[in-house]
Amino acid sequence: MAVLMDAINPSIPKPKFGSESIVRQACILLILYLSLGVVIYWFNRHHFVGPKTNPVVDALYFCIVTMCTIGFGDITPNSNATKLFSILFVLVGFGFIDILLSGMVSYVLDLQENYLLKTVQHDGDKRDLATSYIIDVKKGRMRIRLKVGLALGVVVLCIGIGVGVMHFVEHLEWLDSFYLSVMSVTTVGYGDRAFKTMPGRLFAAIWLLVSTVAVARAFLYLAEARVDKRHRRMAKWVLGQDMTVSQFLAADIDNNGYVSKSEFVIYKLKELGKVSEKDIMQISQKFDRLDSGNCGRICLADLKDSHH
Incomplete structure (x- = not known):
């Protein structure tokens, strides 16, 4: 009778929040948004001042630098319309990057987590509630550590790739390359160094999109790890008294x-x-x-x- 009642009146299914679909949707929206920014820049390219290379590359480079809140200052708007465009573009665009990166990180973490816990999940019918609780706690700790390690690894990788490209493509000294790479990924952007060649700007359009938000995510996950550690100490004290x-x-x-x-x-x-x-x-x-x-x-x- 219980099975029959469940069949007649099924329970409300749990909503699914697939990180894979979030990444796909964010990528599509980001491409459309950047394409719109490039088109607007193209029709107003004479109202931007700074060194020029290829109009499409310059447009993509300006949109990425603006959206990532770096602001090197090598290309700047000089009309009311282009200034208004820059304001709206940075306010809306940064949200797309954050959604994209968070979805990618969650998707990678899900894959790693499922792989590492596959053995435990196969034995799930043999463990009691206490063992399940311990496994869930360890699973949460492992997920936080994976997020911190993955984010820091991406940051180090991005800085290293940036140093190499700036040295061999932009022909900067090693120290200047490292300086520009760090100032770029941390969104400082003093403006004393910037990308001047077309290949360098094309690389920056992709590199800056990932590296700047990866740094922000790394600091966020480090803060999350500290909060989780504090919560675990609090839980140990509450359960122990x-x-x-x-x-x-x-x-x-x-x-x-x-x-x-x-x-x-x-x-x-x-x-x-x-x-x-x-x-x-x-x-x-x-x-x-x-x-x-x-x-x-x-x-x-x-x-x-x-x-x-």
Whole structure:
């Protein structure tokens, strides 16, 4: 009967947030947005001042430098229309880059995580709840470490590639190449050094798109790792302390003089900040709606009545 009821009244499926589809959509939107920027630059190219190479390459280079908030200053707008275009382009465009990179990082992390946990998942039916909890905690730590390592690796790789291209393509000294590479990926952009050749600007259009946001993501993940470490220390302290009389009274939700296992779990989750009083009230109201017999528990007959 339970199977039949589930077939007749299927549960609401869990929404899917696929990082692969996010990357695909972000790439398409980014290409369309850059194409629009190049077209607008093309028709207004005489209202931009600075050294010129190829109009299309210069347009793509200017759009990327603007969108990544670098601002070398080698190409600048000198009319009201082009200044307004630059303002709108940087405000909207930076969001596309962030969505693209975050989706790519999440997709790579999902692949690595599934590969590393494949053995554990094969044995999932043999482990108890305590083992599952420990594995989930380790899985969360590993995911954060992977994010930090991947982001820092991308930053180092981008800086190294930038140094090589600037030395051999832009013909800068090694120190100047390293200087320009770091100033570019960190979006400082003093303007004393910039890309002057057409191959260099074409490379910068792709390189800056990835490297600048990779640096921002690296610092974000480092901060996330520090917060996670603090949360784990807090959880260890909360779970390690004994229950006092005041905590007993707070954990006794139904005020019946004793604390059940479920009440103890709920109280500890509240202390850890995993759930709030509002969340508990909403869940309790949902339970009361399902408990049509008002007997303090849910049975199959209650589910049948709720579907009707």
